[in-house]
Amino acid sequence: xxxxxxxxxxxxxxxxxxxxxxxxxxxxxxLFLAPALAFLAVFFFLPLAQVIYYSFTDFNLYAAEWxxxxxxxxxxxxPLFWLSVRKxxxxxxxxxxxxxxxxxxxxxxxxxxxxxxxFRAMYFMPAVISAVAIGMIFELVFADQGLLNGILRxxxxxxxAVPFLQDPALVLPSIMGVTIWRGVGYYMVMFLAGLxxxxxxxxxxxxxxxxxxxxQHWYITVPSVRPIIVLVGVLSSIAALRAFDEIFxxxxxxxxxxxxxxxxxxxxYRQAFxxxxxxxxxxxxxxxxxxxxxxTAINLRxxxxxER
Amino acid sequence: MNARRWRKGLGTSGWYLLLIAxxxxxxxxxxxxxxxxxxxxxxxPFPRNRPAQIVPYAGLIGWGDGASExxxxxxxxxxxxxxxxxxxxxRERLEGSALQPYTFAATTENYVRVAQDIPIGRYxxxxxxxxxxxxxLTLLLCSLAAYPLAKLRFKGRxxxxxxxxxxxxxxxxxILIPLxxxxxxxxxxQDSYHGLILPFAASGLGIFLLRQVYYSIPNELIxxxxxxxxxxxxxxxxxxxxxxRPGLATLAIITFVSSWNNFLWPLLMLTDTNAFTLPVGLxxxxxxxxxxxxxxxxGIVIATVPVIVVFMAFQRQFIQGLAGxxxx
Numbered sequence: 001x002x003x004x005x006x007x008x009x010x011x012x013x014x015x016x017x018x019x020x021x022x023x024x025x026x027x028x029x030x031l032f033l034a035p036a037l038a039f040l041a042v043f044f045f046l047p048l049a050q051v052i053y054y055s056f057t058d059f060n061l062y063a064a065e066w067x068x069x070x071x072x073x074x075x076x077x078x079p080l081f082w083l084s085v086r087k088x089x090x091x092x093x094x095x096x097x098x099x100x101x102x103x104x105x106x107x108x109x110x111x112x113x114x115x116x117x118x119f120r121a122m123y124f125m126p127a128v129i130s131a132v133a134i135g136m137i138f139e140l141v142f143a144d145q146g147l148l149n150g151i152l153r154x155x156x157x158x159x160x161a162v163p164f165l166q167d168p169a170l171v172l173p174s175i176m177g178v179t180i181w182r183g184v185g186y187y188m189v190m191f192l193a194g195l196x197x198x199x200x201x202x203x204x205x206x207x208x209x210x211x212x213x214x215x216q217h218w219y220i221t222v223p224s225v226r227p228i229i230v231l232v233g234v235l236s237s238i239a240a241l242r243a244f245d246e247i248f249x250x251x252x253x254x255x256x257x258x259x260x261x262x263x264x265x266x267x268x269y270r271q272a273f274x275x276x277x278x279x280x281x282x283x284x285x286x287x288x289x290x291x292x293x294x295x296t297a298i299n300l301r302x303x304x305x306x307e308r
Numbered sequence: 309m310n311a312r313r314w315r316k317g318l319g320t321s322g323w324y325l326l327l328i329a330x331x332x333x334x335x336x337x338x339x340x341x342x343x344x345x346x347x348x349x350x351x352x353p354f355p356r357n358r359p360a361q362i363v364p365y366a367g368l369i370g371w372g373d374g375a376s377e378x379x380x381x382x383x384x385x386x387x388x389x390x391x392x393x394x395x396x397x398x399r400e401r402l403e404g405s406a407l408q409p410y411t412f413a414a415t416t417e418n419y420v421r422v423a424q425d426i427p428i429g430r431y432x433x434x435x436x437x438x439x440x441x442x443x444x445l446t447l448l449l450c451s452l453a454a455y456p457l458a459k460l461r462f463k464g465r466x467x468x469x470x471x472x473x474x475x476x477x478x479x480x481x482x483i484l485i486p487l488x489x490x491x492x493x494x495x496x497x498q499d500s501y502h503g504l505i506l507p508f509a510a511s512g513l514g515i516f517l518l519r520q521v522y523y524s525i526p527n528e529l530i531x532x533x534x535x536x537x538x539x540x541x542x543x544x545x546x547x548x549x550x551x552x553r554p555g556l557a558t559l560a561i562i563t564f565v566s567s568w569n570n571f572l573w574p575l576l577m578l579t580d581t582n583a584f585t586l587p588v589g590l591x592x593x594x595x596x597x598x599x600x601x602x603x604x605x606x607g608i609v610i611a612t613v614p615v616i617v618v619f620m621a622f623q624r625q626f627i628q629g630l631a632g633x634x635x636x
Contacts, residue, residue: 025462033452036510037468040472050489113324120623125616128569140341140601181334189630245587268484273576282486
């Protein structure tokens, strides 16, 4: 499986020293690469081939039966699948919100004030805590007697508790709120790296020209961190499309009342590991992955960071 | 002159106000979980038409069995536990003070219940073992593989690098199902540490990241070592690895955090309640006590406080590591 170098035993006597040197380097290089390539082959490329095969079978974890494109035909007509894809794309609203808020926060914490490392650390903290724990924390926040309802009631804004996790219209926005809350600090640090490499002279020059601080950020900061905006856009939209943990916890593993939290990723999980429809779930995986890849490619195109 | 200084000071405190306001948004959900974890009753902390009860004072404090006896008699000193009810005394002390309507009696009961009902220490060790194993194996595989991709010239290098990069393009859920089938039918990965470590050990991202780091090392250094007769492995081990330590630290942090927080794969692999990792254990605890949010809150606090402490101790490395990874 691992591509081996050309025969290690050199042709008797004939090879020029440079050729032998080259061959030795090649052998060494492949020896260094072999362990990682073996792992990738077994745990990545083999499954990649298998999932495509599975998607053409009726498979229940034990016996596979070839059914041709039947899974894909069923998929096209499955309203739940299209509903879940739509929910996944609704989830993408999190991405622009994340970009704007984390860039704004990065500009704020880029100010040289005393104690700033502490604030940065506090904002970053949710990123190191598991999504499961955070989901459960927000269950306490969203509960009928929880923090959010309590505050709203104390302020006199509501009379009865808002059913954040029970009302089908509120389930997905509430969970997206958690995803955003969790991601802001993480992407803030990425933007911070970009901000710190912008030369200060640019701002000084703009200030001399009479540019307002907001104008300075719009005309200097935003173009300068554009590659990072694209990076954060791609990373956060992929993360949004594959969000699972928060949804699992905040809908108690059900996908929400009336499938209100049923994203494509959750539908895949349900078909494969709850209903044991492995073949059908594989078809979902293939189609949804294609959607993600095309979407990411378009994203990169628009962002225009193609390596030149 | 003075006026300008005033304005500057005002501006600075304005920034701090903003920073603190944002910090509250991040910190309050955690504090809320902590507050819920020490509540005695499931009554709402937001009673109607009265102030919110958000200031805890010591109530029934102790460990082990005997909480209910202590509640009746005020104290319990038995073999299986050790409890004192400070509630009545403290309540008397607060009587009539302005703070009083905001207070409630805190208790350690919920923590005792978590410790009695699930082996949360065990889950912690499981998570730690898996995360440390993942870090070591990932560092080894990626630092080995990235070296020739960055520093050696050989046939097929560009193709191999593209193959490694292509792993970044495909979404993880694509391979999840066959990986699961393989793990169950071929490798018997269920309920094992290696079953959680091996599948994600070779990371395309890690190889890519370390390759960038190797690039920054001057070729002359390697040439000089070669002329001195060092083997390629010796060069890698003795010269390059120490030089790329910051890059290794970044990769270690990224790997540790993602392994520590991984949920779906362990959820699929683990069936034995003793083999659970913390996230799976937490979700199990939640099902176990469905209804008692206070106990779940105690479980959350036990699971997150160590992470917060470690993070606070190493926050500079965390943040600079991630920032460095972005800069490339």
